[in-house]
Structures are given as C-alpha cells and as structure tokens.
Amino acid sequence: MANIYLPDIAVIKDIIQETSDTKTFVLEFRDSKIKKAFEFKSGQFVEVSVFGVGEVPIGISSNPLKKENFEITVRAVGSVTNVLHQKGIGDEIGIRGPLGNGTFPVDEMTGKDILIIGGGIGLPPLRSLILPILDNRKKFGKFTILYGARTPGDRVYKNLLKKWSESPKVEFHETVDVADDGWTGNVGVVTILLDEIEIDPNNTAAYTCGPPIMIKFVIQELLKRGLPEDMIISTLERYMKCGVGKCGHCAIGHKYICTDGPVFSYKEIKALPEG
Ligand SMILES: Cc1cc2nc3c(=O)[nH]c(=O)nc-3n(C[C@H](O)[C@H](O)[C@H](O)COP(=O)(O)OP(=O)(O)OC[C@H]3O[C@@H](n4cnc5c(N)ncnc54)[C@H](O)[C@@H]3O)c2cc1C
Ligand code: FES
Incomplete structure (x- = not known):
C-alpha cells in the first residue's frame, strides 16, 4: 500500500505574483506516471511540503478539467508559506493529495x-x-x-x-x-x-x-x-496536520474537516457543535 504520508515531488513551472503577499504556483509532478494519474475535484486541497520547513494544506485553484498541470494560490502568512514564496521556477516541493472528500457539488x-x-x-x-x-x-x-x-x-x-x-x-x-x-x-x-x-x-x-x-x-x-x-x-478551514483523517487535529464534533470536508452545506455546518 502506498504511504499516505509520503509526498510526491512537484516542480514549480511558473509563478504569478497576484498581490504583494500572494502568489500562484503552477505545478507539475516530476514523475510522468503520477502526473498522468493526478485528477482532482473542485474544492479539494493538497498538503504542500516545503522540505526542511513543514507542510501546509492549500486548496487547488485551477480547472479540474485541465490535466497538464495544476495551480495553487498561496498567501505568505507564516513559516512554511513565507519560505514557499522564496522558491523559484524549477524548484521542487512535495505534494500529498488530492485530499478532501467533501467537494463543491457541480x-x-x-x-x-x-x-x-x-x-x-x-x-x-x-x-x-x-x-x-x-x-x-x-x-x-x-x-x-x-x-x-x-x-x-x-x-x-x-x-x-x-x-x-x-x-x-x-x-x-x-x-x-x-x-x-x-x-x-x-x-x-x-x-x-x-x-x-x-x-x-x-x-x-x-x-x-x-x-x-x-x-x-x-x-x-x-x-x-x-x-x-x-x-x-x-x-470550513481548520488547523490540519495529517490531512487524511488520522490525527484528529481538524475535528469539529464527530466530523473531520480534512476527510468529511473541506466543503459542507450549511445544513451540515449547522449540525456541527460550533455551527
Ligand atoms: C483546507 C484548507 C485550504 C486552504 N487553502 C488555502 C489557499 O488556497 N491559499 C492560502 O494561502 N491558504 C490556504 N489555507 C490556509 C493555509 O493552510 C495557512 O495559511 C497555512 O497553513 C499557514 O502556514 P504557515 O506555516 O505559513 O504559517 P504559520 O507560521 O503556521 O502561521 C502563521 C499565521 O497563520 C495562521 N494560520 C496558520 N494556519 C492556519 C489555518 N489553517 N487557517 C487559518 N489561519 C492559519 C496562524 O494562526 C498564524 O497567525 C488553507 C487551509 C486549509 C485548512
Ligand atoms: S488533519 Fe489529521 S484528522 Fe484531519
């Protein structure tokens, strides 16, 4: 069984400066088989590893119907995202995902x-x-x-x-x-x-x-x-660690935001303890 904690290597193919603190990264998996197999749904996220610094959950921002690469748009707010912002085209980062089962219904x-x-x-x-x-x-x-x-x-x-x-x-x-x-x-x-x-x-x-x-x-x-x-x-956004329903960091009541979400209807949100 594949290790759910092991990231795949993605290469930064392009970087778009959106605002003073936000960049879009165009990413492509280094391994062509992984690149070909990667599919996601609107609303899913990935765990992004900046090696030697840490891992953060980031929503996928590109069109799921376009397969050649995918994009994330990241605001630099802290330790991992600030170092990610220092990366350049050709640099490599780690990606686990796509994660999340609650997606935008289309x-x-x-x-x-x-x-x-x-x-x-x-x-x-x-x-x-x-x-x-x-x-x-x-x-x-x-x-x-x-x-x-x-x-x-x-x-x-x-x-x-x-x-x-x-x-x-x-x-x-x-x-x-x-x-x-x-x-x-x-x-x-x-x-x-x-x-x-x-x-x-x-x-x-x-x-x-x-x-x-x-x-x-x-x-x-x-x-x-x-x-x-x-x-x-x-x-719904919560602090996450594993992103795959194992650590309990993202739990609200009996729901895990990482695996039950991150997308929910208000009917579901209302039923949560903090709803
Ligand atoms: C499912 C999901 C999707 C996300 N999608 C995006 C996205 O598309 N683009 C994007 O820029 N960010 C997104 N985030 C938020 C992103 O994960 C955090 O900004 C990131 O984890 C901060 O990590 P850091 O190490 O850079 O900052 P840290 O050093 O950990 O923290 C810096 C500051 O950010 C706050 N912070 C840290 N994590 C979160 C969090 N999860 N929610 C709110 N505040 C937080 C801390 O309280 C602190 O004030 C998403 C979060 C989740 C859970
Ligand atoms: S982040 Fe670990 S259970 Fe959701």
Whole structure:
C-alpha cells in the first residue's frame, strides 16, 4: 500500500505574483506516471511540503478539467508559506493529495442558477469551480460571481476579474473594503453586492469561501433571501496536520474537516457543535 504520508515531488513551472503577499504556483509532478494519474475535484486541497520547513494544506485553484498541470494560490502568512514564496521556477516541493472528500457539488446543480461569493484569498478554491462551470456554461442557469477584497491591490487574479466583468457568460460584481485613488467601483463588505443582484431562492445554488467572519454574514444574508440550507455551500478551514483523517487535529464534533470536508452545506455546518 502506498504511504499516505509520503509526498510526491512537484516542480514549480511558473509563478504569478497576484498581490504583494500572494502568489500562484503552477505545478507539475516530476514523475510522468503520477502526473498522468493526478485528477482532482473542485474544492479539494493538497498538503504542500516545503522540505526542511513543514507542510501546509492549500486548496487547488485551477480547472479540474485541465490535466497538464495544476495551480495553487498561496498567501505568505507564516513559516512554511513565507519560505514557499522564496522558491523559484524549477524548484521542487512535495505534494500529498488530492485530499478532501467533501467537494463543491457541480453535476447535481445542472439547470440551477449558480451564485459564487468569494472573499480575499477565498477566491482561489472557488476558481476550481468557476472555470469548469464557464467551460460548461449551457448546463446552468444564471451565473453570478461576487468578490470582495480588502483593497484594490489585494484582489487576486486581476486579469481574470477583468475578463469576467466583460464576459456575457457571467454577471460579475466586486467591492473593496477600502478604496484607493484609482478605484471607481463599489466600497463596502461583499454582502452589499447581494443588493445588486436578483436571486431566485427556489432555483439557486450558492457557494462561498473566504474569512470565517465573511462566511458567517454571507450565510445569514442568503438565509434571509430564502435560500434552502442545503443549497448554501461553504468551505470550513481548520488547523490540519495529517490531512487524511488520522490525527484528529481538524475535528469539529464527530466530523473531520480534512476527510468529511473541506466543503459542507450549511445544513451540515449547522449540525456541527460550533455551527
Ligand atoms: C483546507 C484548507 C485550504 C486552504 N487553502 C488555502 C489557499 O488556497 N491559499 C492560502 O494561502 N491558504 C490556504 N489555507 C490556509 C493555509 O493552510 C495557512 O495559511 C497555512 O497553513 C499557514 O502556514 P504557515 O506555516 O505559513 O504559517 P504559520 O507560521 O503556521 O502561521 C502563521 C499565521 O497563520 C495562521 N494560520 C496558520 N494556519 C492556519 C489555518 N489553517 N487557517 C487559518 N489561519 C492559519 C496562524 O494562526 C498564524 O497567525 C488553507 C487551509 C486549509 C485548512
Ligand atoms: S488533519 Fe489529521 S484528522 Fe484531519
């Protein structure tokens, strides 16, 4: 049996500086067999090893339908992520995964309106859902993306945001908490954007990811607008160690965020002890 704690080697093929503290790493497995076999679902994550420093869980941010490589978008916040940010193209890191069984439900939502609400560094895991929906746009009803960031400079995927704002395939709105001189768009928390759109509560699936405080208010607003609890889908973030349901670090009540999640419906979240 393969060792679940042993990472596979991935080579950094490209690095995109998204904001002052956030980079996207384009990764490819060194072993061609592993590269070929690697498949993931929207919402899954990997454990990223920076050798000699440590291992951190990071959501996969690229399109699961694109197989040649995969991407992670990482904010430098501490010991492992800061050293990862010092890596260059051609450097090697370790990858365990894909991990997580609770993923963003997609096929089940065929025919429904899709509403995506991301905050800050919460957009990367949602991008793994947005890109395949855009590739299969006809399968869904209205498609709306709402994005909030602290400042204009903190917005990740700036080129993609521009593309979405001009695309007839998606209704895109964004806001920042604090504007700068060049910003002419919305100012305020992401929930203000819900007043700019029409939601059909009987035919909408909403997906959210971002800071816990944002998720709390987004869920409250969606419930006020009549969305059923099982149509509000969110990620839960907890400190993780093993990522594979062995160490218990990520447990909330009887659920392990690493293996039962990291994606849950609000109906499931509400049933958790801290729900
Ligand atoms: C399922 C999952 C998916 C994630 N996806 C992403 C992603 O796509 N991009 C990204 O940049 N980050 C993501 N994170 C968060 C990322 O794992 C942490 O930022 C990382 O573990 C920090 O490690 P560090 O050693 O650099 O920082 P540390 O030195 O361990 O800590 C630095 C600071 O970050 C805080 N911190 C550490 N771990 C977490 C955590 N899990 N949640 C919240 N705060 C934490 C600490 O309290 C401390 O204030 C994800 C976390 C989980 C559980
Ligand atoms: S991180 Fe070890 S059980 Fe979830």
